Amino acid sequence: MKAIAPVDLGYGISLIEDFDLKIEGRTGTYVIHDEELTIVETCASPSVPYIIQGFEDLGLKLEDLRWIIVTHIHLDHAGGAGLLLEKCPNAKVIVHPRGYRHLSNPTKLIAGARAVYGDKFDQLFDPIVPIPEEQLIAKDDGETLSIGDRTLTFYNTPGHANHHFSIHDSKSNGIFTGDTIGVHYPQLRENNLNLYLPSTSPNQFDPEAMLASTKRIEELGVDRIYFGHYGVSEEPHEVYRQIREWLPLFVEAGEMAVTQTDDFETIYIKTREHLTHKTMSFLHEKGIANDHPVYKILELDINVCAMGLADYVKKKKATV
Structure with missing residues (x-):
């Protein structure tokens, strides 16, 4: 390219x-x-x-x-x-x-x-x-x-x-956050929408640690967040809000799947399906058409996030 x-x-x-x-x-x-x-x-x-x-x-x-x-x-x-x-x-x-x-x-x-x-x-x-x-x-x-x-x-x-x-x-009073407080989708800015989703890829995903890290960054009082994926946000409080809103929904998707089976592949597939439904429903409500380029990136992210969630809930179930 x-x-x-x-x-x-x-x-x-x-x-x-x-x-x-x-x-x-x-x-x-x-x-x-x-x-x-x-x-x-x-x-x-x-x-x-x-x-x-x-x-x-x-x-x-x-x-x-x-x-x-x-x-x-x-x-x-x-x-x-x-x-x-x-x-x-x-x-x-x-x-x-x-x-x-x-x-x-x-x-x-x-x-x-x-x-x-x-x-x-x-x-x-x-x-x-x-x-x-x-x-x-x-x-x-x-x-x-x-x-x-x-x-x-x-x-x-x-x-x-x-x-x-x-x-x-x-x-700049900014912070480079890698994937700790999620992924930003700048493709949606042309639609007057800023979306920030947690990144739950395998194999060390820990939702409690993620929330603690989010709080720590929030307490620094930064003005800008430089995302690994992708670009800069000048609305840090909206980033924190969305991560706290979406993270329980992501974990819930994995927990729902693990109650139905112990097979990792099945947990992963069911989690992926649930996350896809949740995110697509949200975007449809915001008027984002099915041919929008953001869906291509979301599909990739959700695949990896579902793997991490499946790994997390399966490990958690084994310790109960």
Whole structure:
């Protein structure tokens, strides 16, 4: 697909379109233009050419890149970090302490993704390049990184994954949240609708931790939320409200399914069907036609969310 020019978000931050899964408005890489050039998220390896083109469009040089930050190690956020790093000789990768070893040795990361994506893995994520430990840095809860006239502060925010942090930017009073407080669907803005749904992908989804992380971010009093999927929201309180509204409905879909069977595949299918019905009914009520492009992305998200919910409710049932 043809690259799109990066978008200036203000406060010295640009957004590069990564065309994740060959879909526009799905996943992005944030460029922080400061004394030490920094990016947040790399998406998967097939997106690296778009990041490189984005740098060219911004008049930036890869050799000037100092920091590559990934909010967590799921491949649609960090899968391309090793490949990109090969072209950025002066950069280091910053990751959550729980994700450090998996970027150094991605064997388990690859195996887990193959279990979810099967035969599509190579097309979606290959290659996954190990990152030398001397180019990896772990940032723990509350630690900071000063780059020019701004400070980035790292906050442990589990719920979507245990290896997840969010990064507060002092200059914009914004926060890069990865998937912790959900997914934003900018495709609906032309319909005067902003939709934020939780991301419950396998296999570390924890609704109580997700709500706790949401509260922690809310207490920071941020003005902007930079989503991994996708773009920036300047209505943080609406984000929190929708996540708190939708998350119980997502969990309910899995719990309804697990009462009917112990078979994982059946739980997953029933959960997916229920989530599809809930979200489509909501959008239909808002006047969103069936041919709207948002449904293509929603289908992908709901498939993965249903897997995570099925995994969560099955584990929970086993402990009762």
